Amino acid sequence: MSEAELRAEIAHHEHARALMAAMRDLTEAIHRTYAGDFDESGKNLGIGDVGSDQHFGWAMANYTVPRLADLTDRDIALFFGRIWMDDGEDFHIGRRHIRDERNDPMVLDWRAPLAEQYYRASAHDRRDVAKRRRFGFQGSRITGFEDENLLLGEEVASDILTAEIERPRTGPMRDIVATIQPDQDELIRRDAATNLCVQGAPGTGKTAVGLHRAAWLLYNYTGKLTKSGVLIVGPNEGFLSYISGVLPTLGETSVWQTTVQQLTGAHTAAATDTHEAALLKHDERIALVCERAVWGHVGTAADGGVTPDNGLLIADGGWRWRLGLTYLDEAVANARKHTRTYTAGRKALEDAIVQGVRRQAEIRSGHSPDAKWGTRIKRTEAVSGFMEAVWPKLNTKAVMKKLYGDQAFRDDATRGILSAEEAALLAGKPARPTAADLLISDEIESHLKLREPSESFGHIVIDEAQDLSPMQCRVIARRSGKGSVTVLGDLAQGTTPWAAASWTDQMRHLGKGPDSENGPGSGSGSPRVTVEHTELTTGFRVPAVIIELANRVLPHLNVGVAPARSIRSDGSLDYIAGADVTAGVRAAVAKALKEEGLVGVIAADARAEELRPLFEGTERVELVAASLAKGLEFDHVVVVEPVEIVEAPATGGATVEGVGLRHLYVALTRAVSRLTVVHARELPAEMREPGA
Numbered sequence: 001m002s003e004a005e006l007r008a009e010i011a012h013h014e015h016a017r018a019l020m021a022a023m024r025d026l027t028e029a030i031h032r033t034y035a036g037d038f039d040e041s042g043k044n045l046g047i048g049d050v051g052s053d054q055h056f057g058w059a060m061a062n063y064t065v066p067r068l069a070d071l072t073d074r075d076i077a078l079f080f081g082r083i084w085m086d087d088g089e090d091f092h093i094g095r096r097h098i099r100d101e102r103n104d105p106m107v108l109d110w111r112a113p114l115a116e117q118y119y120r121a122s123a124h125d126r127r128d129v130a131k132r133r134r135f136g137f138q139g140s141r142i143t144g145f146e147d148e149n150l151l152l153g154e155e156v157a158s159d160i161l162t163a164e165i166e167r168p169r170t171g172p173m174r175d176i177v178a179t180i181q182p183d184q185d186e187l188i189r190r191d192a193a194t195n196l197c198v199q200g201a202p203g204t205g206k207t208a209v210g211l212h213r214a215a216w217l218l219y220n221y222t223g224k225l226t227k228s229g230v231l232i233v234g235p236n237e238g239f240l241s242y243i244s245g246v247l248p249t250l251g252e253t254s255v256w257q258t259t260v261q262q263l264t265g266a267h268t269a270a271a272t273d274t275h276e277a278a279l280l281k282h283d284e285r286i287a288l289v290c291e292r293a294v295w296g297h298v299g300t301a302a303d304g305g306v307t308p309d310n311g312l313l314i315a316d317g318g319w320r321w322r323l324g325l326t327y328l329d330e331a332v333a334n335a336r337k338h339t340r341t342y343t344a345g346r347k348a349l350e351d352a353i354v355q356g357v358r359r360q361a362e363i364r365s366g367h368s369p370d371a372k373w374g375t376r377i378k379r380t381e382a383v384s385g386f387m388e389a390v391w392p393k394l395n396t397k398a399v400m401k402k403l404y405g406d407q408a409f410r411d412d413a414t415r416g417i418l419s420a421e422e423a424a425l426l427a428g429k430p431a432r433p434t435a436a437d438l439l440i441s442d443e444i445e446s447h448l449k450l451r452e453p454s455e456s457f458g459h460i461v462i463d464e465a466q467d468l469s470p471m472q473c474r475v476i477a478r479r480s481g482k483g484s485v486t487v488l489g490d491l492a493q494g495t496t497p498w499a500a501a502s503w504t505d506q507m508r509h510l511g512k513g514p515d516s517e518n519g520p521g522s523g524s525g526s527p528r529v530t531v532e533h534t535e536l537t538t539g540f541r542v543p544a545v546i547i548e549l550a551n552r553v554l555p556h557l558n559v560g561v562a563p564a565r566s567i568r569s570d571g572s573l574d575y576i577a578g579a580d581v582t583a584g585v586r587a588a589v590a591k592a593l594k595e596e597g598l599v600g601v602i603a604a605d606a607r608a609e610e611l612r613p614l615f616e617g618t619e620r621v622e623l624v625a626a627s628l629a630k631g632l633e634f635d636h637v638v639v640v641e642p643v644e645i646v647e648a649p650a651t652g653g654a655t656v657e658g659v660g661l662r663h664l665y666v667a668l669t670r671a672v673s674r675l676t677v678v679h680a681r682e683l684p685a686e687m688r689e690p691g692a
């Protein structure tokens with residue numbers, strides 16, 4: 001690396017920063033001039049209440065506010081790489097497009113098609129790239145670079161990549177745009193229609209891939225996806241706050257990040273289920289029960305008192321109309337066949353009745369009665385009585401109340417689907433719903449009416465998807481519709497009582513199975529959904545010496561997934577054994593604090609509570625219950641009494657076969673650099689070296 005070249009690169013960076021500052025000044029000036037007319041309190045947003053200036057101001061604010069956020073100088077280098085092409089052109093690759101005074105690109109956005117070459121080119125497959133340069137930076141300062149002359153067949157083991165992977169973690173998750181690896185890039189840049197399912201060992205970058213894919217999709221499918229929206233679904237609020245900064249640093253502030261509990265309002269549920277009731281309510285058979293609980297209300301014309309002899313007699317002023325049993329039965333059958341929801345079906349049946357009467361009226365009077373007449377016919381005693389008996393009006397609350405409170409109704413809805421003992425677990429008062437009750441009411445609601453298009457997303461990224469129950473998957477599927485999904489997870493880290501055993505099943509629950517159609521309204525003959533399944537095994541977080549320990553546990557988890565291979569040869573693993581666990585933990589933390597970065601102490605849930613006061617107020621130390629450690633990472637991890645983690649009951653106090661060992665596997669794979677295992681009791685057999 002020559003000093004002159006480095007100075008030139010620093011000057012290029014300063015120039016780019018100055019141009020970005022100018023772009024920001026210009027946007028600010030536009031904002032002050034026009035958007036100032038719009039009352040930012042939002043009071044003036046109602047269409048019709050505002051003058052044209054305010055409308056224009058509102059439109060401008062919609063443009064300038066996100067753009068100003070995007071142009072914020074974030075104390076991070078604006079580019080991180082450069083490529084020279086065979087045809088002599090060269091490009092700096094960075095976080096956003098920046099053009100110079102002549103409108104030529106100074107920095108190319110990492111999401112632009114050309115940037116793909118930066119990430120994927122290799123000496124074996126150059127993709128027209130002659131040379132690649134990676135920059136080292138500290139904050140917004142370019143500190144150096146390393147070159148790879150691909151024309152000469154050079155393949156450099158990148159110190160910059162190594163430093164980035166090994167850097168101490170000081171807080172929430174950061175983006176990886178500067179060091180995205182080729183196999184990650186391939187997943188990030190799959191087209192918007194592709195449904196991806198990524199099984200990946202711990203630390204293989206699944207979360208990073210999901211977040212960068214969301215940003216890439218929004219950039220490359222702006223029109224379509226800005227309108228329909230991109231949603232990230234994570235396992236819990238702690239995880240969401242851990243990842244919350246990544247998309248904004250990538251310039252995306254419009255992505256909604258949520259948990260499946262928040263989607264149904266279950267995060268505020270006050271009541272709790274017994275373990276058995278929760279298991280049942282998350283089971284996919286409950287979807288069939290919900291379907292029957294709603295559609296079972298639909299009867300036959302005979303249920304409406306119609307006989308072959310009398311038909312349905314409708315009094316209309318001086319007229320008397322009669323609809324026959326066959327016509328009405330056919331109308332009921334057609335309404336069921338051609339409508340997607342119960343409410344739409346009810347309307348279709350009412351309309352068919354009016355249509356039947358209208359035809360008779362037209363024949364008799366020679367002209368067609370108006371819409372008001374139609375409404376009157378619907379309101380006649382005969383028609384409304386018939387409708388109430390054959391296709392009664394329903395709402396979600398009423399169906400829930402009957403399913404939970406009316407044993408005869410529940411028996412009908414569950415017969416042949418649940419055993420009598422299982423059905424009895426549903427008995428209760430849905431007025432104080434548990435989290436699982438809200439899954440059921442969401443399912444019931446879906447039979448009653450279609451979701452608003454605004455509640456559906458163009459793309460959904462689902463992280464830690466192995467932990468979702470079939471009923472939770474269905475909640476997400478209903479918000480996906482015709483959209484595509486990126487599903488990320490690790491079957492070996494499944495710790496809920498309903499964790500997935502197979503990705504094919506999980507994709508089916510998510511509405512992307514081999515028999516799923518391409519969402520509502522796709523019609524028959526539309527292409528079937530396809531899913532690309534892939535597996536990541538290169539670990540970026542956990543050093544080899546630690547992953548080797550976790551990989552001893554893996555075969556005992558009874559999931560057929562490939563173990564992680566770490567690209568890191570640094571890191572350390574040690575053990576503190578002794579009768580006093582608390583003293584061992586203190587010693588381990590004191591030693592860990594001598595190094596840079598965060599320290600995570602992970603213990604069985606009860607033990608974590610006991611240890612919490614020890615480190616209250618201690619900076620850089622976090623105490624984490626083993627059941628909540630998923631998705632997180634720390635420079636130094638102290639795993640406390642592994643055997644307790646294995647034995648600990650799952651949520652709700654119930655023992656779920658094998659869950660403790662999976663919690664241990666998760667705990668052992670949270671360390672970025674160092675792991676200390678503190679124990680008084682013997683280590684679990686699964687952790688010991690084979691043959692030891």
Ligand SMILES: Nc1ncnc2c1ncn2[C@@H]1O[C@H](COP(=O)(O)OP(=O)(O)OP(=O)(O)O)[C@@H](O)[C@H]1O
Binds near residue numbers: 165179184206630633
């Ligand atoms: N290409 C990369 N360059 C630098 N760091 C990376 C890269 N890929 C992943 N990482 C880092 O590795 C760590 C693990 O990544 P991530 O959390 O996305 O993995 P994961 O597969 O979701 O893990 P887990 O299943 O354990 O939750 C993170 O700190 C992430 O920033």
